[in-house]
Amino acid sequence: MNVPRPPLAGLQTPGFAHYAVAWSPFHTNRIALASAANFGLVGNGRLHFVTTGPGAGPQQGLKIEKQFDTQDALYDVAWSELHENQLATGSGDGSVKLWDVMLNDYPIRAWHEHTREVFSVDWSNIKKDTFASSSWDGSVKLWMPDRPRSVMTLQAHPSCVYQALFSPHQPDIIATCSTDGTMKIFDLRAPAYATGPAANAFTAPLTAAALTVPASGTEILSIDWNKYRPFVLASTGVDKMVKVWDCRMAQQSVPNAQAVGGTCEVQLPGHEYAVRKVQWNPHRAEVLASASYDMTCRVWNMAPGVPSHLMHIHDAHTEFVVGCSWSLYEEGVIASCGWDGRLNLFRV
Template structure:
């Protein structure tokens, strides 16, 4: 197997990586100085290019500085050069990668770190963010304030993602060990005399899945099976949930666990379903590995591949949308790897 293509960004630990939905060789990295604990952040734009002997290499095209660490990013689905980032100071910024230095938009409503952002691939002017204060906000790129606020969890909401199948469904995961699904067509705010719909949003989850006894750090919607999600948690487990199969547990309504995938040695920080195959899942873990799984239910978990070229926590993974089987992983070792399992 060929070695991975590598990009080093000295001094900046990675938190998230994503392939462009418009260009098959372009990637973006959200990074932070001092592992995101203190200091500034940096948004890196990189490209996969042919190298010596026909093997691909990664070139750094440009970078943008931010005043606080960057924890996540999402490419616009409407404009090929735009993306948004979530920051440790609670801000969200939009960048045009063809311009220099300054963002072209900024929003500041979250009260703590913005840990995830996601752009809807159906309503292409809309993105969502989640925060350590438990809130989730839905934004329109051309509006100065959020369109919807959900108090999704009472503790840190690590990730919020739009369904790739239904434009009004959002899934979230949290410190509280649950996955939740919200339907934006349901009432989102408190109503009646003396209530303030902006500052007192209701928890409007239509489904709550008790996914783990520990913190759930990451989730993803399956691209081919509309109500199937995967979760990764601090207890090292990867689980696949069928949310059409409702079950009752300790007074909660939740989906049925279709597969459990043990194998990681530490917390699972990020996962993503393959955009080309319904049963293939990539996971990134604090055990310094990125793993590929076949999730078809069976008596034994089907681990297909372990990528162990990183030397620190692996916190991001992203499948190429254009080249089947091409995967990017990023880590606190300031190293971006692109490889084909």
């Protein structure tokens, strides 16, 4: 049973709604926030660099150490896996930017290859010099900070790609999700063009996916790889469901065709509106968190034999909750952020 508990700590950013939150992989007390004025519909953006206060644990409070202003909304942020002070962001103007928190005012690099909003960025924790971006233009691009242009482009979906994530188990595998209701897995070692009615071979031929999972009849807004079970992913979106998929059991219907399938292990109902973010616990293989437009962040436990999959409901936000991130160093602590401009830390 969920027992309401106050946040461990909270922080308000007047005038800016949050879109994404990420804990640093290097420091126990560093958090990044990607934010936007006017709920990201029009106006500028801001990257907040937040730290927990001195002392043990996040209970000491939160403080904005530095902030960077941008000309358009920021929709996602990812810490570098190679340099402790660097972060990548995705922006509403189609740009991808690299920042250094030790410097002031401007990004250290900016790329402008996407033609529409960049909605996700993700740094590979295996190939630590590489990160990916996904865009409403249907493409996924791979970047290296020292290169002036992207090193690879996947025409992943015929419509908006909400998220693209590197596998934490295999360096050349990327999963994507889209407005088309599918989740796809790509093998970067063997890029090829897709064929069939969904692929436009004249203007923007789609890249062939190693596996396509028809995960929903509506938009899929977020996915995440399980950190302990290879080829197990969670998905969520407009259908309000959190789903867990085993993608090892797919079969090809005809020889040489792209594989379609994936087994849905469990469906987790409970959210009242679309679910914007899902993330597996980095410490426990059976636990994940979800953030929803119903203004809650929920934590689920998939362990066999538990009486209820729902572990906890965090309902201290007053607007859409669109981001959540587990602390990598303190087990059971989550950061959540929302359109109310509030960053909350809570413990499960």
